[in-house]
Amino acid sequence: KAGVTQTPRYLIKTRGQQVTLSCSPISGHRSVSWYQQTPGQGLQFLFEYFSETQRNKGNFPGRFSGRQFSNSRSEMNVSTLELGDSALYLCASSRTGGGNSPLHFGNGTRLTVT
Amino acid sequence: AQRVTQPEKLLSVFKGAPVELKCNYSYSGSPELFWYVQYSRQRLQLLLRHISRESIKGFTADLNKGETSFHLKKPFAQEEDSAMYYCALTSAGGTSYGKLTFGQGTILTVHP
Numbered sequence: 001k002a003g004v005t006q007t008p009r010y011l012i013k014t015r016g017q018q019v020t021l022s023c024s025p026i027s028g029h030r031s032v033s034w035y036q037q038t039p040g041q042g043l044q045f046l047f048e049y050f051s052e053t054q055r056n057k058g059n060f061p062g063r064f065s066g067r068q069f070s071n072s073r074s075e076m077n078v079s080t081l082e083l084g085d086s087a088l089y090l091c092a093s094s095r096t097g098g099g100n101s102p103l104h105f106g107n108g109t110r111l112t113v114t
Numbered sequence: 115a116q117r118v119t120q121p122e123k124l125l126s127v128f129k130g131a132p133v134e135l136k137c138n139y140s141y142s143g144s145p146e147l148f149w150y151v152q153y154s155r156q157r158l159q160l161l162l163r164h165i166s167r168e169s170i171k172g173f174t175a176d177l178n179k180g181e182t183s184f185h186l187k188k189p190f191a192q193e194e195d196s197a198m199y200y201c202a203l204t205s206a207g208g209t210s211y212g213k214l215t216f217g218q219g220t221i222l223t224v225h226p
Contacts, residue, residue, distance in 0.1 A: 033213070048212030105150075105158040
């Protein structure tokens with residue numbers, strides 16, 4: 001079974017630009033979550049999608065948004081990039097997104113904002 | 115509010131020695147606790163979850179609700195156990211919807 005796939009693996013953007021990250025979940029998994037990982041703040045939850053609907057959201061500004069398609073693939077968008085957005089962005093999928101449904105993580109997209 | 119604390123950023127032991135990675139949590143509801151591991155150049159992966167009460171790769175973890183702890187233990191550490199370990203918490207009620215609260219992680223190094 002293929003794991004969670006994230007593309008691209010690396011991105012370099014300039015302040016003020018926007019970026020879109022992509023995530024393909026494990027087949028059969030309908031829940032996709034996004035996390036930001038930084039050395040200072042660690043792993044922080046961004047949001048979760050299930051059946052194309054956002055069900056949960058973390059404490060991030062509105063510049064961070066996402067969506068999910070009918071095939072459960074998900075994209076995350078960050079607009080008006082700031083230097084502090086430089087991070088590893090992880091996508092995770094699970095069958096239901098509930099506590100009894102463990103998350104399976106991708107390798108991440110490393111975003112560098114200059 | 116949910117909070118997970120892993121007091122040790124770094125932990126070094128010798129091969130064959132017992133190892134314990136500490137995890138304390140703060141949560142008002144009914145928690146579900148996990149340990150995730152990240153080996154060098156690999157993705158973050160689930161090691162074990164308290165609800166399963168299983169032993170994976172010789173590791174066990176017991177949820178102590180009185181002490182709000184979920185420490186990870188292994189009686190005899192191996193060099194291949196060297197990795198970053200994260201303790202994570204979510205709601206057991208099923209309404210967490212993909213949200214895990216992670217600790218800051220502990221880097222375990224097992225010396226030969």
